[in-house]
Amino acid sequence: MVTQRASTRRGASGFTYLGVLAAVAILSIGLLAAAEVWTMSLRRERLAQLDWIGKQFEQAIASYHSATPGADKAFPPSLQDLVQDPRYAAPRRHLREMYPNPFTGLADWEPVMSSRRGIVGVRATIPSEAGPVVKEFIYQPDADTPAGTTPPRR
Numbered sequence: 001m002v003t004q005r006a007s008t009r010r011g012a013s014g015f016t017y018l019g020v021l022a023a024v025a026i027l028s029i030g031l032l033a034a035a036e037v038w039t040m041s042l043r044r045e046r047l048a049q050l051d052w053i054g055k056q057f058e059q060a061i062a063s064y065h066s067a068t069p070g071a072d073k074a075f076p077p078s079l080q081d082l083v084q085d086p087r088y089a090a091p092r093r094h095l096r097e098m099y100p101n102p103f104t105g106l107a108d109w110e111p112v113m114s115s116r117r118g119i120v121g122v123r124a125t126i127p128s129e130a131g132p133v134v135k136e137f138i139y140q141p142d143a144d145t146p147a148g149t150t151p152p153r154r
Helices: 003-068
Strands: 110-114 118-126 133-138
Touching: 003 118, 003 133
Parallel strands: none
Antiparallel strands: 110 118, 118 133
8 A cells, every 4th residue: 555655646746747837837928928018018108208208399499499589580509409598698498308218218319400500300219129210300380380489289
């Protein structure tokens, strides 16, 4: 009888081991699916944040453009001029701060220059599995908009 009990224990422990292996495999597959959903959710959140920041840049450029005295409206020569406008004695801000790119964590915005000398927008690079994607946010003043007013949002 002693030999039968030893062989019974060996068979039971092998079955438990297979059960634990199966549980670990199922748990791993579940975690992999959850990680993929989390990654996509994080990317969507960063894209929404990038769109919001891009709109802030568009509004700041429009504010700088409309705040230019006189009939000949100018665009900012640098992005830093949006944070603190050097044309006025008192501090004037068109952009609250130089926001970082949500994908890189750096303020690595590329200015989009106009043929009329000045920055009309910003360009951001988004890393992707298929290669980097470029997204542009450009302020385009309307020819029908009276001077000193901001064109309607699109």
